[in-house]
Amino acid sequence: MKKNKIFEFIKDLLFPRKCIICGEVIPFGNEDKYVCETCRDNIPYINVKVCEKCGRPLSENETDKYCLECTAKHRTFDKCYAVFPYEVVREGIKRFKFDNIENLGIGFSKLMFDYAKKNFMDEFLNFDYLVPIPIHEKRRKERGFNQTEVLVKELSKLSGIPYDNEILLRHKQTKPQNSLTPKERKDNIKGAFFVNKADLIENKKILIVDDIFTTGSTVEEAAKELYKNGAVNVCVFTLSIT
Ligand SMILES: [Zn+2]
Ligand SMILES: [Zn+2]
Incomplete structure (x- = not known):
């Protein structure tokens, strides 16, 4: 040996x-x-009919292209691609984030890339930048890393699409979204992000990467900022959706 x-x-x-x-x-x-x-x-990827807007599996009473939520409200992003139902990766994500096992993110990004290859590779390779959802500096210090940055870094390595973790920054420290109601989530995240490198994203197609899509308010807030600063198309790629 x-x-x-x-x-x-x-x-x-x-x-x-x-x-x-x-x-x-x-x-x-x-x-x-x-x-x-x-x-x-x-591999338990989502492989049923999904909402063409948010990527969530459609329920029996949702017979349209879009889920009830996406029909009722405007989503600021163009489209979201979701890889796993949250339940099947919940434990893995917890270990990744809260037991600080940074390495697990590499395993998850490999699965995300595999899913992209199988489901939307042409669209995927069309993005100019991968952008992680930023976390506040204080939380990064506690955890030692930003989990979505780990995902993005590896996805960039596998796909060749550049990433930049300073395009979008977070200047507001928010409460953890998982303890809040949908309305509170929206208010909590409002104004949390700002675009730091607007010249880089002008007329560019951006793919935001996140680990959990719940109500979508976090990625919607991020997409809104990116559009406001000149991005021409903003989509979301999430490891899991609830
Ligand atoms: Zn297993
Ligand atoms: Zn939807």
């Missing part, structure tokens, strides 16, 4: 790698470091 192999082996013994989908321990030497063999054979 080479030295780094031995190091990897010891690390795996001490901190066994767990599948980012089902949480099962992945045996050492497995080719895929992020997804176990069982899940690999059947």
Whole structure:
């Protein structure tokens, strides 16, 4: 065994790698470091009819192109592509964000890229920039990294689409959205972002990347700012949707 192999082996013994989908321990030497063999054979991507606006699976009483929510209100972004139903990646996302396992984001971005290849590759490669949803400096210090930046960095590496994490910045520290009602979420996030490099996005197509789409108020606020500053098209690519 080479030295780094031995190091990897010891690390795996001490901190066994767990599948980012089902949480099962992945045996050492497995080719895929992020997804176990069982899940690999059947990755639970969203594969039903979805709302053409927000990407959420349509329910039985939603027979139109759009879900009831997107029919009732204006979305500031052009279109959202969602990869997983939130429930199937909830535990993995929690470990990624709150146990500070930055590495898991790489596994998730590989799955996002695989999903893009299967479902919207032509549109995907048309974007000029990938832009992560920024977090406040204080939260970044606590967590050590911005989870959506990890996703974007790897997606950029895989696709060749440039990313810039200083196009959009956050100057307002907001309360965590998950404890709020839809109306409160909207007010909470209002004015949270500003565009820092407007010259870069003028007439450009931007793909915002986020990890969880709940009501959409965060990405809507971000899209609004990007459009206001000259972007010609703004879409969203989210790892999961509730
Ligand atoms: Zn698994
Ligand atoms: Zn919708």
